Amino acid sequence: MSPPEDFHTASSKVYISYDPANPPAHPGGNWTRFICISDTHSHTFTVPSGDVLLHSGDLSRLGREDEMRVTVEWLRSLEHPVKIIIAGNHDLPLHREWYEHSYHRFHDTKRSPSEVRNLVDNKENRGQKGVVCVWFSSKSLSSSNKLSTHLFNFKWQPYYGGWAFNYLPEEAPARVAAIPEVDILLTHGPPHNVLDTTLTKVHAGCPALLAHLSEMKRPPLLHVFGHIHEAHGAMRYRWLQAKVESSSSNAEGTIPPTFVPRETIMVNAANQPLGRQAFVGGQRIPCGGPGFQPVIVDLLDSAT
Numbered sequence: 001m002s003p004p005e006d007f008h009t010a011s012s013k014v015y016i017s018y019d020p021a022n023p024p025a026h027p028g029g030n031w032t033r034f035i036c037i038s039d040t041h042s043h044t045f046t047v048p049s050g051d052v053l054l055h056s057g058d059l060s061r062l063g064r065e066d067e068m069r070v071t072v073e074w075l076r077s078l079e080h081p082v083k084i085i086i087a088g089n090h091d092l093p094l095h096r097e098w099y100e101h102s103y104h105r106f107h108d109t110k111r112s113p114s115e116v117r118n119l120v121d122n123k124e125n126r127g128q129k130g131v132v133c134v135w136f137s138s139k140s141l142s143s144s145n146k147l148s149t150h151l152f153n154f155k156w157q158p159y160y161g162g163w164a165f166n167y168l169p170e171e172a173p174a175r176v177a178a179i180p181e182v183d184i185l186l187t188h189g190p191p192h193n194v195l196d197t198t199l200t201k202v203h204a205g206c207p208a209l210l211a212h213l214s215e216m217k218r219p220p221l222l223h224v225f226g227h228i229h230e231a232h233g234a235m236r237y238r239w240l241q242a243k244v245e246s247s248s249s250n251a252e253g254t255i256p257p258t259f260v261p262r263e264t265i266m267v268n269a270a271n272q273p274l275g276r277q278a279f280v281g282g283q284r285i286p287c288g289g290p291g292f293q294p295v296i297v298d299l300l301d302s303a304t
């Protein structure tokens with residue numbers, strides 16, 4: 001398969017591959033630049049500047065305090081006015097209830113979930129550096145150029161090895177039903193069949209998540225996730241069934257229903273290289289390196 005390529009529409013510009021020392025220019029005042037990263041696992045690397053930084057989870061390797069501290073200090077050092085971060089299945093103590101009975105599978109000694117959480121989600125992070133942690137609910141935010149964006153985070157993913165924030169197939173519909181219609185959606189895992197192909201050619205994304213999004217009258221403009229590192233990339237996802245807006249009648253007869261084209265920019269923003277793509281000429285690609293760079297998504301403000 002050829003590598004994913006950049007794409008542009010009238011209201012969006014998406015860059016997957018670029019010179020990190022000279023990233024594409026910000027398109028201007030009525031656009032908002034989202035920088036999408038994920039699965040950084042306590043690695044740090046150069047991130048292009050932008051209006052909003054989105055991190056789709058797996059902040060750490062196993063959620064230890066020292067690992068989380070590396071990530072938080074790195075995120076604090078970045079200049080993005082708004083930063084949204086969510087947890088992933090590797091950020092173990094952040095799933096407090098699960099961690100209580102499963103910590104011994106990963107950690108010699110039990111960590112303090114409160115301490116780990118406070119590292120990520122505290123007043124200092126929410127202060128002048130603009131880190132906003134959205135954990136449990138939908139949220140409105142205003143970025144530096146006054147874009148008002150509705151956003152929802154969802155850190156759960158389908159069961160895999162009994163990690164944090166896993167759900168069983170029978171629990172999936174109820175879990176994903178919590179996701180409302182929003183402009184920007186962050187999940188840790190991908191929807192089924194969307195940038196979700198594993199090294200063993202399995203589509204590991206969640207079928208219930210895909211079904212839930214497909215039933216929305218207005219699916220997200222931008223859906224950012226990670227989790228399946230080897231499927232890093234971005235694409236325009238056109239929903240198969242156009243939504244019937246309404247049908248009505250007047251003196252001349254029935255007015256046909258309106259079909260609204262629906263499309264989502266899907267981004268698998270995983271930065272930690274995995275699989276064959278992790279090596280070039282026998283050399284391991286660093287986290288956030290070629291093929292696994294932060295994805296730049298510029299959205300025209302009027303699109304949201």
Ligand SMILES: [Zn+2]
Pocket residue numbers: 039041058088090227229
């Ligand atoms: Zn990961």
